[in-house]
Amino acid sequence: MSDTTAREPVPVTVLTGYLGAGKTTLLNRILTENHGKKFAVVINEFGELGVDNDLVVDADEEVFEMNNGCICCTVRGDLIRILGSLMKRRDRFDGIILETTGLADPAPVAQTFFVDEDVKRATKLDAIVTVVDAKHLLARLADSTEAQEQIAFADIIVLNKMDLVTAEEADIVEKRIRGINPYAEIRRATKSDVPIDSVIGRDAFNLARILEREPEFLSGDDHHEHDSEVNSVSFEVDKPIDAERFNAWITQVLASKGQDLLRTKGILYYADDSRRFAFQAVHMIADGDFIGEVKDGDPKRSKIVFIGRDLNRPWLRRGFEACQAGEDESKIQAEIARWSPAPV
Amino acid sequence: MSDTDFLLESRGDAQDLGAWVIGVAFGREGRSCAFALGDGTVRLAEGWQTVAAHDGACLSICADAKDGVLTGGDDGRLMRIDPDGTASGVATYGSKWVDQVAAHESGLRAAAVGKAVHILDGKGAALKSLAHPSTVTGIAFDAKGKRIAASHYNGASLWFVGAKESSPRLLEWKGSHTGVTISPDGTHVVTTMQENTLHGWRLADGQHMRMAGYPSKTKSMAFTAKGRWLATAGADCVVLWPFFGGGPMGKAPTELAGGDGVICTTVACHPTQEVVAAGFDDGLVLIAEVGSGRVVPVAAPRGSAVSALAWNGVGSHLAFGTEGGFAGLIDLSKR
Numbered sequence: 221m222s223d224t225t226a227r228e229p230v231p232v233t234v235l236t237g238y239l240g241a242g243k244t245t246l247l248n249r250i251l252t253e254n255h256g257k258k259f260a261v262v263i264n265e266f267g268e269l270g271v272d273n274d275l276v277v278d279a280d281e282e283v284f285e286m287n288n289g290c291i292c293c294t295v296r297g298d299l300i301r302i303l304g305s306l307m308k309r310r311d312r313f314d315g316i317i318l319e320t321t322g323l324a325d326p327a328p329v330a331q332t333f334f335v336d337e338d339v340k341r342a343t344k345l346d347a348i349v350t351v352v353d354a355k356h357l358l359a360r361l362a363d364s365t366e367a368q369e370q371i372a373f374a375d376i377i378v379l380n381k382m383d384l385v386t387a388e389e390a391d392i393v394e395k396r397i398r399g400i401n402p403y404a405e406i407r408r409a410t411k412s413d414v415p416i417d418s419v420i421g422r423d424a425f426n427l428a429r430i431l432e433r434e435p436e437f438l439s440g441d442d443h444h445e446h447d448s449e450v451n452s453v454s455f456e457v458d459k460p461i462d463a464e465r466f467n468a469w470i471t472q473v474l475a476s477k478g479q480d481l482l483r484t485k486g487i488l489y490y491a492d493d494s495r496r497f498a499f500q501a502v503h504m505i506a507d508g509d510f511i512g513e514v515k516d517g518d519p520k521r522s523k524i525v526f527i528g529r530d531l532n533r534p535w536l537r538r539g540f541e542a543c544q545a546g547e548d549e550s551k552i553q554a555e556i557a558r559w560s561p562a563p564v
Numbered sequence: 565m566s567d568t569d570f571l572l573e574s575r576g577d578a579q580d581l582g583a584w585v586i587g588v589a590f591g592r593e594g595r596s597c598a599f600a601l602g603d604g605t606v607r608l609a610e611g612w613q614t615v616a617a618h619d620g621a622c623l624s625i626c627a628d629a630k631d632g633v634l635t636g637g638d639d640g641r642l643m644r645i646d647p648d649g650t651a652s653g654v655a656t657y658g659s660k661w662v663d664q665v666a667a668h669e670s671g672l673r674a675a676a677v678g679k680a681v682h683i684l685d686g687k688g689a690a691l692k693s694l695a696h697p698s699t700v701t702g703i704a705f706d707a708k709g710k711r712i713a714a715s716h717y718n719g720a721s722l723w724f725v726g727a728k729e730s731s732p733r734l735l736e737w738k739g740s741h742t743g744v745t746i747s748p749d750g751t752h753v754v755t756t757m758q759e760n761t762l763h764g765w766r767l768a769d770g771q772h773m774r775m776a777g778y779p780s781k782t783k784s785m786a787f788t789a790k791g792r793w794l795a796t797a798g799a800d801c802v803v804l805w806p807f808f809g810g811g812p813m814g815k816a817p818t819e820l821a822g823g824d825g826v827i828c829t830t831v832a833c834h835p836t837q838e839v840v841a842a843g844f845d846d847g848l849v850l851i852a853e854v855g856s857g858r859v860v861p862v863a864a865p866r867g868s869a870v871s872a873l874a875w876n877g878v879g880s881h882l883a884f885g886t887e888g889g890f891a892g893l894i895d896l897s898k899r
Contacts, residue, residue, distance in 0.1 A: 308621055308887075
């Protein structure tokens with residue numbers, strides 16, 4: 221008698237966004253559309269509307285600190301328990317949709333998928349989808365760090381309630397979103413009417429798909445925000461990267477700056493390796509792997525993107541440049557030293 | 565027939581139940597053996613009878629106070645299954661999950677629902693509700709049924725069940741605690757943790773004990789019959805911590821049944837002998853004698869992790885189940 225449970229990890233879509241932005245409307249749209257898929261839905265108890273689904277789980281959003289030496293590493297304890305239990309009847313659904321409260325910081329949710337061994341084995345984060353209200357987003361961004369974080373973490377942003385703004389107003393809001401996160405895909409919508417396949421089944425955390433999308437609008441150096449606000453910087457270099465230098469540098473950057481770095485993504489071409497290396501981090505928690513051979517005609521430009529607060533653009537740029545093979549060894553030592561704790 | 569399956573083939577009864585086995589328990593009357601499944605049913609080993617218990621999934625199972633078993637489900641219900649398979653509702657808790665259940669032969673029952681532990685009497689009447697700072701992840705009565713321990717974030721709470729004034733002794737340790745047990749002599753409380761470690765408290769003086777070094781999370785632990793050893797899962801062998809001669813502080817644990825590099829997922833201690841049954845990530849079930857280290861295989865690996873394991877009250881029968889739904893009941897009595 222054979223008895224195997226080795227199965228594909230279950231995709232989990234995280235729905236985030238401020239109260240009133242239209243999260244639950246989007247959720248119900250996903251659930252009622254005729255796509256032949258069954259979902260388990262994890263909602264918070266402050267949901268705006270009822271959710272019509274067979275398998276709905278109430279979550280308490282219990283954020284726990286991990287004692288793993290990583291000071292900003294928090295996970296959702298309730299999620300570890302709930303996902304663990306859902307896995308015991310996983311033949312009953314094809315995917316999981318997780319709705320967070322409007323005030324939730326997305327980091328503990330994302331980190332849960334990287335930190336907990338059971339969650340990591342049984343599920344995969346499909347995408348973080350943030351629903352925003354085109355009319356009120358600018359005000360929310362001004363008065364709440366969570367609203368900024370929800371945009372910074374997003375893979376897909378549903379710019380909702382388009383019927384309440386003019387085209388000019390929408391452009392201003394979109395530009396502001398791009399300033400925080402130029403890599404997210406923006407979908408304009410009214411009553412959360414986006415195609416379901418634009419938010420489900422995106423596989424956005426797959427290393428092989430990192431930075432696959434070209435940014436639609438790169439925030440230039442002229443776009444200066446207050447230090448407390450979230451924005452992004454990205455750099456590209458021509459020469460191959462020295463793997464050892466990059467590891468030493470990024471480890472130090474994440475260790476000292478990880479609390480302010482919300483998401484970091486990179487595609488690297490190492491010297492003496494014919495494969496591309498993909499890298500991503502949520503705060504201090506990093507994940508990286510080779511994602512296949514370099515294709516003919518690939519310009520082989522290594523690229524890194526940081527989304528976070530108080531980003532020191534020159535330091536990050538010089539550091540990444542010093543990771544190139546052939547650069548003077550003393551340069552990278554100096555760049556690593558910048559991020560190291562001052563001697564007591 | 566594989567040699568490893570000798571006991572299962574010659575003295576066992578096996579069945580494919582088709583759903584994740586979340587737990588197995590023998591009724592205290594000594595007759596019934598019930599498997600709780602992820603599809604919401606309970607299966608009785610006698611004739612492999614199916615009992616509809618929960619609308620959703622079974623989340624927990626334990627022997628009820630006198631006979632039969634108690635189950636908790638994600639339908640918010642606490643159910644009782646008689647030895648003959650009759651199911652009856654004991655309590656309902658709305659949309660909350662009944663994550664943990666426990667019962668004591670004195671007649672007490674307990675159900676962990678969210679942050680509360682509800683204590684019920686033998687008739688199902690609610691006696692009290694114990695509140696905790698965060699969701700309760702594990703509960704355990706002590707051997708006498710006087711106290712109940714509950715694990716949660718940042719430690720465990722130890723309550724006197726009969727006390728008029730309900731305030732617990734808080735056993736604090738930073739981090740997420742995922743399960744709890746009390747030593748048979750009532751002197752120690754031990755929790756499993758999110759960080760691949762166990763934590764313990766010696767109740768006499770509050771002395772902390774850290775039992776670390778596991779390559780994965782410990783999801784199952786049990787004291788041996790006389791409480792000399794704490795057997796634990798989570799390593800590629802059965803790790804036993806000595807609770808005698810001043811241990812476990814400063815003592816190295818004993819390892820049993822290691823060497824295959826496969827993680828032990830479940831342990832169950834024999835009720836009278838210093839013998840431990842263990843289930844592994846590949847489905848292997850074995851029994852090991854602590855003193856001699858001798859290992860006897862019970863069931864061969866079938867590819868799916870052992871998720872449930874229990875001895876009956878006299879230690880003559882062992883039952884196991886796997887994540888894939890394979891279940892077995894083995895008669896180990898002298899012939």
